[in-house]
């Protein structure tokens with residue numbers, strides 16, 4: 602992050618439209634590739650993010666999400682590919698591009714020596730917002746994230762949830778068009794997470810594009826308009842949550858326990874459905890006409906048999922073979 606601050610030092614906030622530099626799509630990532638040593642960790646990742654959209658960027662641990670986000674904001678140099686933000690190339694016009702983005706990294710990296718208010722004022726200076734203007738902007742942001750009472754505290758005097766809100770406030774100092782949120786609510790209690798979600802929803806309503814990585818399925822379901830699923834550095838699928846569920850799984854699944862796997866796999870093959878271990882039970886998709894398979898499953902005398910609506914966790918399991926968490 603220190604490197605990022607240095608990169609920001611000369612960034613100038615410039616929201617005036619510049620002919621030839623604005624595109625209707627706020628963010629374009631094109632064929633991003635990154636290897637460490639000879640190990641590829643991001644391979645040909647391409648996507649777009651529109652203003653006012655929340656894009657969930659999901660993948661198991663080590664899938665390459667943070668590396669990709671690093672390339673989006675210019676902290677990691679891609680081996681190939683490019684990122685364009687509001688028409689500015691992040692790799693060659695970094696200062697201009699960064700003046701339109703805000704970043705919430707996984708760490709609470711506020712300066713512990715400064716109060717929350719001072720942190721915001723100090724960060725505003727990177728964008729050449731100085732003096733009274735910086736203090737006004739800091740006050741505005743404290744109000745926006747509900748921290749009016751906490752400006753005089755140092756970060757370490759705040760709870761985890763309040764600290765995360767302060768980090769978000771800092772990311773908004775330059776009124777960004779795009780905000781990157783890298784696992785922003787990890788470790789927070791349910792109330793603090795819900796408070797944070799309200800702030801993210803507000804960003805969307807204000808026309809901000811948000812790229813969110815998270816391991817929480819409820820967060821995805823609550824916030825995301827569209828999902829990009831990453832595995833071993835590659836995009837394995839993308840779409841709206843509802844479309845992905847319908848296309849990859851269907852509307853319902855069956856959870857069954859107490860039946861030998863070979864028998865379940867045989868039934869699945871016969872009916873053309875998908876079956877895999879799921880905790881201490883097995884998960885099966887259902888065919889278009891499910892009654893016959895259901896009866897067959899009942900006749901296996903399982904210890905438990907449940908039919909439920911398919912969800913994103915099922916999609917994730919089918920596409921990546923792993924749970925999101």
Ligand SMILES: Nc1ncnc2c1ncn2[C@@H]1O[C@H](COP(=O)(O)OP(=O)(O)OP(=O)(O)O)[C@@H](O)[C@H]1O
Nearest residue numbers: 637638642660661662663664665666667668669784
């Ligand atoms: N600077 C680096 N040098 C070498 N390998 C790295 C470096 N940064 C990341 N990696 C490796 O690249 C792979 C992708 O890491 P990355 O942090 O991007 O994944 P992630 O999807 O964000 O994971 P998580 O959900 O755990 O945060 C991992 O195997 C990681 O060990």
